[in-house]
Amino acid sequence: MKAAGVLDNRNVLGLLFLLPAAALLLVFLTYPLGLGVWLGFTDAKIGRDGIWIGLENYEFLWGDPVFRLSVFNTFFYTLIASVFKFGLGLWLALLLNEHLPFKGFIRAIVLLPFIVPTVLSAIAFWWIYDTQFSIVSWLLTRMGWIHSNINFLGSPNPARVSTIVANVWRGVPFVAICLLAGLQTIAPSLYEAAAIDGATGWQRFRHITLPLLSPIIAVVMTFSVLFTFTDFQLIWVLTRGGPINATHLMATLSYQRAIPGGALGEGAAIATSMIPFLLAAILFSYFGLQRRKWQQGGRD
C-alpha cells in the first residue's frame, strides 16, 4: 500500500518516467560533450592521460595555418552547399507539388540519395571522380568536349567543387521532401483567391508560397547548415582533407589530429571550437526566423 502511495504522487511518477530519457541524454550526450570540452584544455595523447594546460591548445590553433584553412573551408563548404541545396530543394519541391504522372514513384526516387548510407554514396562519387575511370570524364571525352581526363580530386579548387557537388546531391532530398510537406499544407484556395485577385504565377510564389513556407524553410535550412557544417564521412572517404588540406573541414581535421595523429587534446580543441559557430547558427534561426506573429493563435 505504501509503495502504491508513493507511485500515485504525480511528481514522483513524472520523475520516474523522465529517468530513462534523462539517463540516455546524460550518458551518451552530456558526458561525451563534457569530456570533449575538458580534453580540449589538456595535452592528452593516446595512451597518456593529459594534464590541464588551459588555453594552450587554442593558442596554438590560432596561429596554425592549417586550422585557419579548415575554418575557411568549412564556411565555404557550408555556405555554397546550403545555397545550392536550398535552391535545388525548393525547385524540386515545387515541381513535385504539381500534378505529375507517377508522382508517388518520382517522390520515392527523389528520396534515394537520402536513404543510401553516406559512405556508400561517397564511394560511388569516388569512382565518379576517379582520375582514370571517371564516367564524367569518359562521357565528356566521348562528346568531344575535353581531351584529357579531369583531375577532380587532385587539385584544390576542383576538389572543393567536387566535394560540394557530392554533398549537395546527398542533401537535396531532405530539403526537397521537407519543403514539399510544407507546400502541401498551403490551402489551394489561397492560390485560387490570389489568381482571382490578379496575381501572376511569380506573384503567387512571392506573396503566398514564400511567406507561408518561411517557417519550414527556417527549420529545414538550420538543420541543413548544421549537418553540412559538421560533415565528416563524405570528405573522409573522398579526399581525407586533401589535396594540400584544400578540403579539410574542422571535423575532418579534428579527427585527423586526434585519432591517427594521437593528439587527443588538440583534436578535441578543434571540435570544441565548432560549438560557437553551431550555436550562432541555431540562435540565428531561433531569434531571426522564429514563429511569426501571424502564426500565433489567439487574440492580442
Place this chain on the structure above:
Amino acid sequence: MASVTLSGIRKSFGATPVLHGVDVQIDDGEFVVLVGPSGCGKSTLLRMIAGLEETLDGEIRIGDRVVNRVPPKARDIAMVFQNYALYPHMTVRANMAFSMRLAGRAAAEIDARVNDAARILGLDDYLDRFPRQLSGGQRQRVAMGRAIVRDPQVFLFDEPLSNLDAKLRVQMRTEIRALHQRLRTTSIYVTHDQIEAMTMADKIVVMNAGRVEQIGAPLVLYDDPANLFVAGFIGSPAMNFLPGRLAEGGAVVLDNGGRIGVASTAAKPGQAVTVGVRPESLEIAADGLLAEIVVVEPTGADTQIYCTLAGRDVNVVSRERHGFAPGQGIRLRVAPHKALLFDADSGARIR
C-alpha cells in the same frame, strides 16, 4: 455590373460527367442562388464562372464578353470562398488591399477603398489584426471586404456561410442580402441550404445531378414546382407525396381507396400519379381522409403533426393548438387547387 449568361455548359472530370448542358440567364444586379444537394455540380459551375475550372463545352458570357478563355484575374469578378481563403500572413488591411496592390494602384486610393469597405462591414477596429485573431464571422466579413474593394462586375459566393454556427449564419444571411441591396452588384451564390436560397435569392436555380431542374423566384418554386425533385427540395418541412391513380371526375384514388379531389388537369384517367401537398395545405376537417397520428411537435407558433396516411408519412402544419395524442385518428382534407399532380414515372408536373 453586368449580366451573366451561361449556355450549354458541360463539364466532365475524367470520364465522370458532372454538368450536362446548363443554361442560365442572370440579369444585371440580380442575386441568384444556385442550390442543390451535394454533388449536383453547383460549385463546379461557380468555379467555371470564376475561371478556376476550364470551360471547354458551352459558353460563359459576363456582360457582352465571352470569357471561356479569359483568365480569372481578367474576368472582373470577386469570389468569397467557403473557407474564406484569407491570406494568413497578411493583416486584414493587407488582405483587402492585396488585389489593388498587385494592380499597382496608388496608396491613397487603396487606403480610401479599404477604409470604405471596412466601414461598411464594421471591420474598422480589426484592420491591423491577422486572420488568426478573428472569429469566424469576422473572417467571413473580411472575405467579403476583399471582394467589395475590387468593385467587380460580379460577386461569386461559394457556400460562404457553411462554416458558421446556426445563429451567425442567419445574421450573415441578412448582412449579405443588405449588402447586395446597397451595392446592387450582380451576385451568384452557391448553397446546399434551401432556406438560404429561399431567403436570399431574387432568383433560384435548382440543380440536381448536373442538370438545372427549375429556375424561378423563390415563391414561384415553392408554389409551382416543375417536378417532384424541386417540390421535395424546396420547403421545410418538405412537401408530402401520396401515390395514386387518376379517376374519372377530377379525383385521385389513393392506394387505400381514399379520394383526393384535384383541379382540372392534363392527366388522363387511369394514369399513375403522385399527389404533392404542402404540410400547411392539409386542413383538419371532419370530411377528410383518415390518418393516424405518430408524433405531435408544438413549436409555439404552430404545431407539426406527423401521421401516416394510406401507408405514407404525412406532415401537417397547423396554426391552431390541438389536444392530439399519438395513436389518435385525424381527418385531413386538401383544397383541390392546393393538390399538385406529378407523373409517377417521370416525376414531371402535370398541370
